[in-house]
Amino acid sequence: MKDDKKEVSRREVLIGAGTIAAGAAVMSTGITGLVSKAKASGDAAYPYKKLDVNEVGRIAHETYFTKFCAETVLTGLFKPLAASVGEPYASFPLNSVFWAHGGLMGWGTACGTLIGAGTAVGLITAGDSKKVTTSGGRAPVAVGEAIINDVIAFYASENLPQYKPAAGQAKYEIKNQSISDTPICHISVGKWMDKEDVKFFGIERKERCARLSADIAMYTAKLLNEWADGTYKPRNEPLANALDNQITSQGNCSECHGDNVPTAKGA
Amino acid sequence: MKDDKKEVSRREVLIGAGTIAAGAAVMSTGITGLVSKAKASGDAAYPYKKLDVNEVGRIAHETYFTKFCAETVLTGLFKPLAASVGEPYASFPLNSVFWAHGGLMGWGTACGTLIGAGTAVGLITAGDSKKVTTSGGRAPVAVGEAIINDVIAFYASENLPQYKPAAGQAKYEIKNQSISDTPICHISVGKWMDKEDVKFFGIERKERCARLSADIAMYTAKLLNEWADGTYKPRNEPLANALDNQITSQGNCSECHGDNVPTAKGA
Numbered sequence: 001m002k003d004d005k006k007e008v009s010r011r012e013v014l015i016g017a018g019t020i021a022a023g024a025a026v027m028s029t030g031i032t033g034l035v036s037k038a039k040a041s042g043d044a045a046y047p048y049k050k051l052d053v054n055e056v057g058r059i060a061h062e063t064y065f066t067k068f069c070a071e072t073v074l075t076g077l078f079k080p081l082a083a084s085v086g087e088p089y090a091s092f093p094l095n096s097v098f099w100a101h102g103g104l105m106g107w108g109t110a111c112g113t114l115i116g117a118g119t120a121v122g123l124i125t126a127g128d129s130k131k132v133t134t135s136g137g138r139a140p141v142a143v144g145e146a147i148i149n150d151v152i153a154f155y156a157s158e159n160l161p162q163y164k165p166a167a168g169q170a171k172y173e174i175k176n177q178s179i180s181d182t183p184i185c186h187i188s189v190g191k192w193m194d195k196e197d198v199k200f201f202g203i204e205r206k207e208r209c210a211r212l213s214a215d216i217a218m219y220t221a222k223l224l225n226e227w228a229d230g231t232y233k234p235r236n237e238p239l240a241n242a243l244d245n246q247i248t249s250q251g252n253c254s255e256c257h258g259d260n261v262p263t264a265k266g267a
Numbered sequence: 268m269k270d271d272k273k274e275v276s277r278r279e280v281l282i283g284a285g286t287i288a289a290g291a292a293v294m295s296t297g298i299t300g301l302v303s304k305a306k307a308s309g310d311a312a313y314p315y316k317k318l319d320v321n322e323v324g325r326i327a328h329e330t331y332f333t334k335f336c337a338e339t340v341l342t343g344l345f346k347p348l349a350a351s352v353g354e355p356y357a358s359f360p361l362n363s364v365f366w367a368h369g370g371l372m373g374w375g376t377a378c379g380t381l382i383g384a385g386t387a388v389g390l391i392t393a394g395d396s397k398k399v400t401t402s403g404g405r406a407p408v409a410v411g412e413a414i415i416n417d418v419i420a421f422y423a424s425e426n427l428p429q430y431k432p433a434a435g436q437a438k439y440e441i442k443n444q445s446i447s448d449t450p451i452c453h454i455s456v457g458k459w460m461d462k463e464d465v466k467f468f469g470i471e472r473k474e475r476c477a478r479l480s481a482d483i484a485m486y487t488a489k490l491l492n493e494w495a496d497g498t499y500k501p502r503n504e505p506l507a508n509a510l511d512n513q514i515t516s517q518g519n520c521s522e523c524h525g526d527n528v529p530t531a532k533g534a
Contacts (some may be wrong), residue, residue, distance in 0.1 A: 039269075044361040093312040096389030098412065102384070103377070105416040108516045109450050110376035118371070119386070122363030131373075133435075141323035145365065149372040182374050184451075185515050193514070199533035200514045242373035247460070247467045247496050249375045256523035264457075266466035 004023030005189060048085045050228050051221040057082065060217040061165055062158070064210035070100035072210070073116030075218035077224075103185030111185045113216040114155060118148050137237040146234040147223045152183050153218050153236040160192075163218070172207040176206035180251045268278060312393035316351045317495050318488040322346060324430055327484040330425070331477035332438070337367035339477070340383030343484035344491075354445030378452045380483040385415050391491060404504040413501040414490045419450050420503040421486050427459075428478030430485070439474040448519045 006076040060076030065076060075166050097104055100115035124146030133140045141149070159177040176195040180188035189205065198204040226232035241249045246267035253261040304414030317360045327343030334342060342361050349356040366372055367382035386411065408416070426444035444461040447455035465471035493499035510515045513534035520528040 045363065069532055083407060093390060093393035094311065096386070097411075098390055098394045098409065099415040102506070102509060102515040104381060104419060104450060105412055106506040106515050107419055107450050108389050108509070108514070110371050114371060115367075115382065115385075118366050118382075119363070122366055123360060126360035126363045141364075142365070145372055148366040152371060152374055168318075183371060183374050186517075190529075193532070197532075200413075200509075204280070207388060227333075239369070239373040242369060242467075247375070247457055248369040248373050250453075258525070262457075264467060265460070265464075266468060 013242060046088055046123040047085055048124045048224060048228055049081065050225045051077065051080055053218045053221045053225070056221045057163055057214040058166070059215040061163060061169065063211050064213050065171070065206060066249065067094075068098065068101035069112035069209055069213050070097040070116040071095055072213040073113045073217045073220070074120055075116075076214070077117075077120040077221060108182050108184065108186030111188055111212075111216075113213050113228060113260040114152055114183055115147075116213075117151050117216055117220040121147050121220060121224065128227075131233075132234055134234050134237045137234070137240075138237040138243055141238045143227060143232065146238055147220075147227060147232065149238045150235045151216060151220050153189075154182075155183050155216060156180055158215075161208055161215055163211040163214035165211070170207060171210075172204045174204075174208055174211065176202070181255070182250050183251075187255070205263075212262070293339070294445035313348075313355055313390040314352055315391045315491060315495055316348065317492045318344065318347055320485045320488045322491070323488045324481040325433070327481040328432055328436065328477050334361075334370035334474060335365065336379035336425040336476055336480050337364040337383040337386075338362055339480040340380045340484045340487070341375050341387055343481070344384075344387040344488060351483070375451065375453030377450050378422060378455055378479075378481050378483075380416075381419055381450055383480075384418050384483055384487040388414050388418070388487060388491065392494065395494075399499075399501055401501050401504045404501070404507075405507040405510055406504070408505045410494060410499065413505055414487070414494060414499065416505045417490060417502045418483060418487050422450050422455075422483060423447055424480060425482075428482055429477055430478040437474060438477075439471045441471075441475055441478065449517050451517075454522070 049250065056076045060072050061080050064072040065074045071094050074097050078089045078092060078094060082092075097112075097116055097119050100110075102114040103109040103111060104115075105133070122146050125142070125147065128143050130143055131140035132143050132146050159179055161174060163176065174196070176192065178192040178195050180186075180191060182188060189200065189209070191203060192208055193200060196204060196208070223232060241251055244267075246264040323343045326346050327339050328340040330342045338361050341364050345356045345359060345361060349359075364379075364386050367377075367379040370376040370378060371382075374495060389409050392409070392414065395410050397410055398407035399410050401412050404480070424446065426446055428441060428444065441463070442534060443459065445455075445459040445462050449455060456467065459475055460467060460472060463471060463475070508518055509522055511534075512520070513531040
């Protein structure tokens with residue numbers, strides 16, 4: 001067959017999806033250039049009201065020093081919603097995502113900010129099953145998935161941290177930004193520690209993670225606001241690396257594999 | 268000073284915690300041999316009723332083929348609780364964790380089963396702030412964190428998958444188990460694919476992830492049942508690798524770093 005990847009995308013666009021179910025999803029939405037407007041937020045499981053992005057950042061930065069990355073991002077997003085919407089935000093236990101700090105209880109896997117952001121986006125967009133992808137993208141996904149994918153891509157590709165605390169709010173003056181090229185906590189924080197020449201258990205690293213938490217909370221709020229306006233369009237092709245590499249993966253293969261990047265069966 | 272690690276553990280036992288706050292937490296609970304009984308589940312944000320571990324496994328396995336890893340584990344745990352307890356489980360949007368499939372939207376980071384398990388444990392134990400650790404452990408943590416840490420350690424150290432579907436329920440007869448030595452999806456599934464000699468986008472790999480989802484859901488239910496009985500004790504020292512390596516991390520350093528494992532400042 002001429003194009004194996006295209007064939008895979010038609011049969012199994014969603015990672016691990018049953019062949020028939022995924023195929024049906026694709027056929028019902030088409031496979032090319034599909035960017036749908038999100039449904040109004042009234043359909044969401046957790047009703048959404050547009051956020052003040054700067055307020056989200058301020059809350060996230062100040063929350064980090066006691067709550068760490070995951071709960072901090074969720075607090076930055078849900079605390080204003082508890083004030084503007086009320087329930088179910090007001091009684092939601094924000095500490096229910098605390099365990100994701102340090103890449104899941106210090107295991108250094110996915111950055112906890114992404115678990116906080118994912119939890120918020122997942123609950124807010126749970127009622128919106130409309131499928132979206134990039135122009136030409138191979139894998140239409142639920143709009144909430146596309147938003148989270150864009151937040152992850154932002155985390156991996158941007159020079160961070162970018163957030164600047166107001167006068168008197170910084171516990172340390174950050175000198176360096178770094179690009180992680182991955183959503184992995186261990187690699188992301190390690191690269192920044194190397195550049196800034198500081199240790200992990202110190203206020204310098206905490207200030208970095210506090211600002212990065214603000215960055216992720218703010219970018220998530222920005223995309224959720226677009227979703228609420230019906231103007232959100234995915235920036236990054238969902239599942240592109242997994243389809244290209246034929247295994248769940250990132251784009252930084254040589255960072256762990258060196259010159260011996262294996263080829264997965266089917267790739 | 269004689270023992271830097273011990274000094275760090277007294278000052279900053281919780282990763283990223285503000286020095287004063289973390290120090291206070293340690294002082295109030297003591298730093299040696301602390302294993303506290305969990306509070307009764309009546310204090311939990313999401314009221315818990317002990318689960319039938321085998322039912323959890325059966326639901327998780329059958330759910331995987333349409334919902335993938337994260338939502339599958341959450342469904343295995345919350346569907347029986349929706350039946351036995353009702354709200355807030357009955358109306359909880361299970362698809363709110365769907366995005367964590369494939370290590371967060373296919374990025375291959377933390378296995379999605381751990382996000383599903385973490386979400387459940389986080390919501391159920393949110394009201395229990397009692398601190399626990401292993402005997403001699405350096406970092407007392409909230410009981411929910413200890414449970415999740417044990418689930419992650421189980422994932423990383425056990426030969427998986429272990430779950431055996433009932434007659435007629437398997438979509439493929441699995442030949443091999445593998446030890447991941449990591450909570451990372453990409454490495455975990457890659458090692459198993461190598462051993463089984465199968466590709467990612469196929470029913471063989473899906474059956475493996477379905478059984479592994481059952482394993483993680485069942486082990487989580489087992490620990491939550493112990494917590495409800497007041498008999499739960501942490502199996503693994505929370506944050507041990509992070510404290511030892513002075514950066515959020517796992518124990519498999521050479522797997523990515525080869526012979527050139529860097530030493531973090533402070534280690």
